[in-house]
Amino acid sequence: MHGSLSPNSSEGCFIKDRWSDKCFSVSNAAKEVYQIGARVLDRKGRLEGIEDINNRYPLLTRGWVFQEYYLSPRLLQCNYGEFTFKCFETSCCECNSRFAPHPARPFKWLGGGDLTGGIGNLQQFTDLPFGWVNVIRTYMSLRLTKSFDVLPAIAGYAQVLVPSVKSEYVAGLWKDKLHTELLWHVDTPNKYLKPRPQDTTAPTWSWASVAMEQRITYSKIHKLKYNHYDYPLTKAIKDVYWEAESPSNPFGKLKYAYLKLHSKLYQWYLRLSCPGASSRGYTFRWDLHINRGGKLISCPMDVKPLPVNGVDFDLRLDGKMNIRKETEEHGFVNCHEAASECRCKYLQIYLLHARRVDGSDKTADLLLILKKVAPVGVGGEPNCYERFGMLKVENEDASLPSWDNMVDGVIKSHEEEFWLF
Structure with a gap:
């Protein structure tokens, strides 16, 4: 009662x-x-x-x-x-x-959810990931006073689902379906995003690491009748490690959690602002550093633009950035640090190819956006990353080249073993 x-x-x-x-x-x-x-x-x-x-x-x-x-x-x-x-x-x-x-x-x-029947009707939640996303979409739209309670406040629900889902529960995701479970994003315009909480115990690759009162969903490939799809993440994920704060409650707060992966990473840049990006001068904009109608041709960075003809880029950030502290908190630097007059700031990011879909009329790729961080655990290994967001790239013509071919010779890539926290 x-x-x-x-x-x-x-x-x-x-x-x-x-x-x-x-x-x-x-x-x-x-x-x-x-x-x-x-x-x-x-x-x-x-x-x-x-x-x-x-x-x-x-x-x-x-x-x-x-x-x-x-x-x-x-x-x-x-x-x-x-x-x-x-x-x-x-x-x-x-x-x-x-x-x-x-x-x-x-x-x-x-929360505006549609979970009629409660836990008494488990079948609607055992279809991963889309059954589970109905649960977290409803749950994450609610409010919590403490961000570190995100996992504990849904622990009982997850625990009851385990026998039906038949998979291990890891930081709000299900281990056997990580290649699809990792493809969540915050379904909110970037300008309305909330900052990622500092006191969360969830890893950045979990939806539980972002602020509550936001809509969480999975990227949809709109109006696409696909002929083939592939999850490069399936081969990339080598292992997952996690330890609960309390051994008696593996569904609650976490002491740590990280993924071990081996895959190709694409090095690119996320631009915060650029004088050449707008006729009105200095503006704050979130955008991949791509050529949009020639507006960025004056940017002094020595990088080639991505081709954009017939290609739609949908950038989804995990949290709102603090504009005043972007340099110290997120690693944004000037295009030429020696040039004091330069106001364009960028952040080096790494793109991890997560999903590829080939359709009869267009193709789509989903990529996780990662940011390199200082060594965290794992014996001080240097290849440590955090999730920063998600990028969806849709080619409006199925005959256009795949992601790998499109960025060949434009974006530098390398293959390595790394850890995602």
Whole structure:
């Protein structure tokens, strides 16, 4: 049982502004008297959407409530003016409405997810990764006070799924399907992204490392009837290591987690700003350093532009960057550090080919964006990286060259054994 109108765990389940019930009598022509009672459920008017529900039932926006809500076989909620009851088969309340809380029309709440049937219907979640993404999409849209609680607050849900999924659970992902599980991204425009929390215990390759209240999904290849697809990540992943903070709870906080990979990495640059990128002068822009209509031909960096004719680049960053501290926090440097007048900043990145799809009308490639970091564990090995985002490259013509052929002679590549934290 919980009070869905409580803003936090200390408020309890009883409302403080309780209104008296209204009772009156009516009689008909036969002088039969009937007693009628009316109860004020909510003085703020009827609910019109998810935002209204979240404002009046704040408990349903909290991350810790997620697994309690969906794992409980029976749920009794204390709402404004009445109790509601929910189980795997039905939902009812004192006023006999089918929906509680009571919107003007039925809405999905608790993150806007569609997890009807709760844990009692496991089949919809065992199709990895897309069954699981429905769970994390709902969960990650909620709120947590502490970022390091992201994994613990969903640990119970994951633990119950293990027998049906038949795979080991690693930092919010499933080990047997890592080549597809790693292809998540934050489905939010880059300018609205939240910074990656500093106190998370999840590795950067896990969705649990980014800020809550954001939509997590997998990259879709739009309008593509594919003839063939390949996951280079399958061969690249050599091993996965992780250790929980508490040996008794392998689903909770992590002491460490990293992947060992061996693959080709493409060296490229992520541009923060460039005077030649806009006619208005100095602007902050996120973009791969590619030739877009000749706007970057004045950039002094000695790199060739990627061909863009018929190619669509979709850049998805994992978190919002701190513009004022981008140099010290993310390694952005000037094109020519000796030239004080140069304002263009760039970050060297590495692209890891993750998925290739060949269609009848176009092709697509997914690449993980990595950033090299100082040696972290693993005996001080130098080849250590963190995930920075994801890049989707779509060729609008299936006859255009593949990713490898397109960047041959343009982007430098090398093959190495490395660790992803």
